[in-house]
Amino acid sequence: MSCFALGLNHHSAPLDLRGRFAFAPTQLPEALRALRAHLGQALPEAAILSTCNRTELYVAAGHGLKAREIIRPAVDWLAAQGGVEAGALSSHTYVLENREAARHAFRVASGLDSMVLGEPQILGQMKQAVRGADEAGTLGTTLHQLFQRSFSVAKEVRTSTEIGTHSISMAAASVRLAAQLFEDLRDIRVLFVGAGEMIELVATHFAAREPRMMAVANRTLERGEKLASRFGAQALRLADLPERLHEFDAVVSCTASSLPIIGLGAVERALRARRHRPMFMVDLAVPRDIEPEVARLSDVYLYTVDDLTSLVQTATEKRQAAVAQAEAIIDAGVQSFSHWLDQRASVPLIQALHQQADDWRQTEISRARRLLAKGQDVEAVLEALSRGLTQKMLHGALAELHASEGEQRLHLAETVSRLFLRQTSRDPAQERGKDA
Numbered sequence: 001m002s003c004f005a006l007g008l009n010h011h012s013a014p015l016d017l018r019g020r021f022a023f024a025p026t027q028l029p030e031a032l033r034a035l036r037a038h039l040g041q042a043l044p045e046a047a048i049l050s051t052c053n054r055t056e057l058y059v060a061a062g063h064g065l066k067a068r069e070i071i072r073p074a075v076d077w078l079a080a081q082g083g084v085e086a087g088a089l090s091s092h093t094y095v096l097e098n099r100e101a102a103r104h105a106f107r108v109a110s111g112l113d114s115m116v117l118g119e120p121q122i123l124g125q126m127k128q129a130v131r132g133a134d135e136a137g138t139l140g141t142t143l144h145q146l147f148q149r150s151f152s153v154a155k156e157v158r159t160s161t162e163i164g165t166h167s168i169s170m171a172a173a174s175v176r177l178a179a180q181l182f183e184d185l186r187d188i189r190v191l192f193v194g195a196g197e198m199i200e201l202v203a204t205h206f207a208a209r210e211p212r213m214m215a216v217a218n219r220t221l222e223r224g225e226k227l228a229s230r231f232g233a234q235a236l237r238l239a240d241l242p243e244r245l246h247e248f249d250a251v252v253s254c255t256a257s258s259l260p261i262i263g264l265g266a267v268e269r270a271l272r273a274r275r276h277r278p279m280f281m282v283d284l285a286v287p288r289d290i291e292p293e294v295a296r297l298s299d300v301y302l303y304t305v306d307d308l309t310s311l312v313q314t315a316t317e318k319r320q321a322a323v324a325q326a327e328a329i330i331d332a333g334v335q336s337f338s339h340w341l342d343q344r345a346s347v348p349l350i351q352a353l354h355q356q357a358d359d360w361r362q363t364e365i366s367r368a369r370r371l372l373a374k375g376q377d378v379e380a381v382l383e384a385l386s387r388g389l390t391q392k393m394l395h396g397a398l399a400e401l402h403a404s405e406g407e408q409r410l411h412l413a414e415t416v417s418r419l420f421l422r423q424t425s426r427d428p429a430q431e432r433g434k435d436a
Helices: 015-019 025-042 067-082 086-090 099-109 121-136 141-160 170-181 197-207 221-231 238-247 264-273 292-296 306-318 320-345 347-373 378-403 406-420 428-435
Strands: 002-009 045-050 054-061 094-097 189-193 213-218 234-237 250-253 279-283 300-304
Touching: 002 015, 002 067, 002 099, 002 141, 025 045, 025 067, 025 121, 045 121, 045 141, 054 067, 054 099, 054 141, 067 086, 094 099, 099 121, 099 141, 099 320, 121 141, 121 197, 141 320, 170 197, 170 279, 170 300, 170 306, 189 197, 189 238, 197 213, 197 221, 197 250, 213 221, 213 238, 221 234, 234 238, 238 264, 264 279, 264 292, 292 300, 300 306, 347 378, 378 406
Parallel strands: 189 213, 189 250, 213 234, 250 279, 279 300
Antiparallel strands: 002 054, 002 094, 045 054
16 A cells, blocks of 8 residues: 645645635545545545644555556545645645655644644644544545554654643634733633634633633534633624624634634724724634734734744744654654555565465365375375475576576576575585584
């Protein structure tokens, strides 16, 4: 088997383009089945990792298929999902194969390829991607090994290095930015839009600063109420957001909506009601939850996931010393996976050799039984059986030797010697030692 990784991330593509290719967890099984159907006769293993920073397809297929036979249709399929031309998408994607695909997966799982170096969330997101592939029936042996080894490497990196020390998450970065705008966070009212894991993290960080009031707006009121109760916050219906937006000094949004849920008009009306007191807004969603035009309003301070890069850079520099150690752990993991992949590649050949040898054995046994039935001498029959097997095993190698010449014959002779004479050849020095 060969494995490939095709993707786009915060290094290769801008936020708005990445937003076109975001898959919600509930979409993964159906998307994976559609991807495999699009790839046709290849019937590969497949998994999709989709986060705010990346969308990546992991595919494993038989050795008979070349990378371009899988990657070209995979790019076409992904481009269609985002409604862009395949050529335009290709300029923002990367393609990695076998060892490099494994190295990339291990680095992603370990937090080395994240916008926030060492952040732990990506590991949970990768596990979710594996569950999605398993549910869709597209998680085969090769990808299962790839991801399980990714998780193992990530665990070793976490426990053996300080890669996560001084980590600043997107959640913590949001609070730091708010603290730069407002003199005292205890005087502000904070609205969280969404009720997922990221909003829960941000709410946890804000709650530690004890703001005057917090509220959670979510499409499903029950889920919003559940999160709000943890922090002593109010719960709002998402439909009530336009009428209540002006009440809040800070707004942090992260939903799975495919379209913006906070538009320019709603923010303009909120600013008028606030008499243009400033609003702090953070859009952690991909695709965007807040229309980008909002950033042009003079009384709004709007930040996206890409805008937070500079704030986390300082903490990143403090952890660079641990990167070399983490990379060494990853190198060992890549080598181990590559060895497993190479061994797996030889399985069909080993099976064919066993089958061929068994066919020869059956042929000679049948012949020996016929001779014994005719009353032939047992010793003569055994001699004929052993000679027949020996001739069959040596025929192919001897025929190739006779047909080759020059440099090719020398190389072939070395190979035949290693295969057939390895148990009988002895070191001349050892022979002399025995004779002494």
